[in-house]
Amino acid sequence: MSDSKIIVALDFTEADQAKRLVDRLDPSLCKLKIGKELFTAAGPALIEHFTNKHYDVFLDLKFHDIPNTVSKACQAAANLGVWMLNVHASGGLPMMQAAREGVDKANISVAPLLIAVTVLTSMDEATLHSLGVSRDLPAQVLALATLTKQAGLHGVVCSAQEASMLKSALGKDFCLVTPGIRPHNSDKDDQTRIVTPAEALNLGAHYLVIGRPITQARDPVVALNTILNEI
Template sequence: MNEFMNDPKIDPKIIVALDYPDAASANRLVTQLDPGLCRLKVGKELFTAEGPALVSSLVEKGYGVFLDLKFHDIPNTVAKACAAASRLGVWMLNVHALGGRAMMAAAREAVDQAANPPLLIAVTVLTSMDRQALNDVGLAGEVRSHVLHLARMADECNLAGVVCSAQEAPLLRTEFGNDFLLVTPGIRPADASLDDQSRVLTPAAALRNGASHLVIGRPITQAADPLAALHRIHAEIQNF
């Protein structure tokens, strides 16, 4: 049982992205971190390599796990996937809002039937995509207009929130209020590389913009001392 998941006074805003190829690499980092200061994100590469057993082991270590698989398929398939994910004891999972209302509604119903329902959120527009990238796939117009439209659909389907860029967070916070979760990738301390992200902000700036949780990968995972890097970011945002 994850003691931190059930303590309302402990709600780490930092989600460390475990972007590793195997469990051994991921666990070397995890043993250096603190579940009172962060949660963990398991994405497609690590989940494909190691499967549900790794997720369960992270939960058993006391970490809240965000299962970031961006389910996007026909409603019945997504509902069954969300039900299976819920049984792993994850703190949060996501679907892709481009799957549409019926898919998101089916996912919501499946999660609600779990013994311990995780938070269910939706991806809006990937933070690696800018206006030109959207135009290339036939979605004309500003990024923010697509983000707002997809977030509104997620809200209408009673999802807990969305994944979005911190640059769109002010718009969404104003639109949906304080209870709507805004999980923001593309977070980089001021001295860090942008890597493959196009729309990024620092941790403090993201929280000022209205983000509720920050997904941070390489600035922590590739640091010489990951726990020290986590503590530095935590100190930067502790007053938010």
């Protein structure tokens, strides 16, 4: 297994696309993230394929449902042998506690990290207010992250711009996973709250989720190594 800080987001539509990319990578240099699109297309077999190649897999399905359903979904996900999985913190304290109970019931030797999504990095404050949230964006992130820690989860997905605040408020061991990472001279795409890899780690992030700057690079291996050298 890898201790790399880089999680490569496999945002593909088909398993074969993901496999071709991953065959060029190295499990000692990065971890992998499988999200809704790829998991819906390829299913649990793809997770098994990558774990058999000794990759740590972050299953990014962002469960958000009634507590009993989320508990069973998290138990099933943990049984797949993933390294990390997540839920939406906005599902509330009982739902997150149920998620933790589900992971604890899994028939595995090493439980995965269970984290929660605070505010999606594609959202800005205007979007948040349009949903009826009166807090400003940092306050909403802190409130949801505090609730996540109260529920006994290991950490949160957040923008690196909030990492320093969360580290100060919730402690250095509370795991911070940051998407919206863009190396120098790369496109923002649909992310609005972004920082560079080195900046994110300096702000307190534990793991960096990086997709298109690696997966859509002319040479993904060079792109990954360039980021590793930068950090």
